[in-house]
Amino acid sequence: MPLPSLKHYNYDDLDGSCGCALCNHYRHAVKAYEAYIQGKSSHVWSCTCAECKTRMKIYEEVLLSSLKRETYSELSFLCENHPDKGPFLAWVWRATQYPDGHRRTFSRAWWLDRGAKVPLGWWLRKWKMLSGVDIINDLMKKGP
Numbered sequence: 237m238p239l240p241s242l243k244h245y246n247y248d249d250l251d252g253s254c255g256c257a258l259c260n261h262y263r264h265a266v267k268a269y270e271a272y273i274q275g276k277s278s279h280v281w282s283c284t285c286a287e288c289k290t291r292m293k294i295y296e297e298v299l300l301s302s303l304k305r306e307t308y309s310e311l312s313f314l315c316e317n318h319p320d321k322g323p324f325l326a327w328v329w330r331a332t333q334y335p336d337g338h339r340r341t342f343s344r345a346w347w348l349d350r351g352a353k354v355p356l357g358w359w360l361r362k363w364k365m366l367s368g369v370d371i372i373n374d375l376m377k378k379g380p
């Protein structure tokens with residue numbers, strides 16, 4: 237799978253024409269969810285019948301794919317003008333692509349639980365620990 241564009245943050249373009257794996261995953265998940273709920277009786281959100289359990293499973297895929305896509309997109313926006321963004325974004329991209337069960341960090345469960353809560357700065361700090369490149373400091377020096 238090729239790396240998505242390093243300028244991956246114009247959502248009009250992304251929704252319309254981006255063919256990267258993050259956008260494809262998201263588009264597929266939304267379509268599958270829309271197809272599933274089509275014509276279904278409307279149970280309350282907290283309902284736990286078998287049909288609603290299936291619905292939640294399918295909805296989880298929308299959440300998961302949207303989280304991954306937004307994380308990558310927002311970080312690509314934040315680092316747009318940083319000279320070392322390439323290796324950083326490649327690492328973030330890999331973090332979205334680990335098969336479940338491969339690693340505890342960046343697994344499906346990780347994304348749905350922690351991934352939904354960590355701020356963008358967390359990714360930059362983690363990258364500094366891994367690579368020594370302090371993107372967050374460079375961004376702050378430049379100011380807004």
Ligand SMILES: [Zn+2]
Pocket residue numbers: 240244250254255256257258259260
């Ligand atoms: Zn994309």
Ligand SMILES: [Zn+2]
Pocket residue numbers: 279280283284285286287288
């Ligand atoms: Zn139900």
